[in-house]
Amino acid sequence: MDARIAAVLNRLEERSKHEQQELAELNSKGARFVREAAGRFMLDVGPDVGRLLNSLTRSLGARQVVEIGGSTGYSTLWFAEAVRSTGGRVITFEIDTEKVKQMRQNLTEAGLLEHVEIIAEDASLHLLKMTGPFDLVLIDHWKDIYVRDFDLAWPKVRRGGIVVADNILIPEATREQMKAYQAHVQKAPGARSFTLPLGQGIEITQRID
Numbered sequence: 082m083d084a085r086i087a088a089v090l091n092r093l094e095e096r097s098k099h100e101q102q103e104l105a106e107l108n109s110k111g112a113r114f115v116r117e118a119a120g121r122f123m124l125d126v127g128p129d130v131g132r133l134l135n136s137l138t139r140s141l142g143a144r145q146v147v148e149i150g151g152s153t154g155y156s157t158l159w160f161a162e163a164v165r166s167t168g169g170r171v172i173t174f175e176i177d178t179e180k181v182k183q184m185r186q187n188l189t190e191a192g193l194l195e196h197v198e199i200i201a202e203d204a205s206l207h208l209l210k211m212t213g214p215f216d217l218v219l220i221d222h223w224k225d226i227y228v229r230d231f232d233l234a235w236p237k238v239r240r241g242g243i244v245v246a247d248n249i250l251i252p253e254a255t256r257e258q259m260k261a262y263q264a265h266v267q268k269a270p271g272a273r274s275f276t277l278p279l280g281q282g283i284e285i286t287q288r289i290d
């Protein structure tokens with residue numbers, strides 16, 4: 082991997098490690114406490130899921146990747162590194178303007194900004210208007226709106242395309258919401274879905290009709 086990209090990923094992984102203890106404490110009090118302090122945390126997918134997202138992008142030859150919840154750009158970097166090879170682009174949604182600033186800075190340092198369109202607004206407003214087809218979608222924003230935004234994205238996912246959702250198994254505080262998400266996507270038209278215990282648990286939903 083390009084040294085500039087590796088350096089940014091390493092720096093963000095170090096930052097994330099430092100955030101884990103405080104996050105665990107907040108999570109043990111309840112999801113609301115993490116949400117209130119969310120602006121301070123990366124809340125990233127972690128290196129294993131990051132690598133998987135990169136591989137999926139390459140394997141699908143993904144040209145249109147949609148990321149719902151970009152934060153400071155950790156997962157965005159993994160996607161962007163892959164779309165450089167597929168000739169595609171990443172459209173990332175992030176509503177927190179301070180995080181958008183950090184994401185832009187991280188992508189610039191890594192030399193990947195030109196492969197990413199950053200939309201600093203509520204994803205649902207745009208998902209409605211977007212035409213697709215989407216090759217790959219990451220859902221990684223607030224857990225109570227996963228189902229809503231899955232339903233907006235799913236009709237635009239191409240045959241063979243994939244939706245990945247993070248935080249399916251961890252934290253415990255949002256587990257019930259994630260069970261509802263799993264049940265919902267397993268019934269989606271044309272979907273085959275399974276849970277992978279990688280990172281904080283991901284749901285992989287592929288369009289097979």
Ligand SMILES: C[S@@+](CC[C@H](N)C(=O)[O-])C[C@H]1O[C@@H](n2cnc3c(N)ncnc32)[C@H](O)[C@@H]1O
Binds near residue numbers: 221
């Ligand atoms: C779990 S973090 C994303 C982590 C990121 N995928 C990574 O790996 O670094 C969730 C992010 O979703 C953002 N968010 C929440 N609701 C949103 C919405 N409706 N539209 C866009 N972004 C949203 C939050 O501001 C937060 O930064």
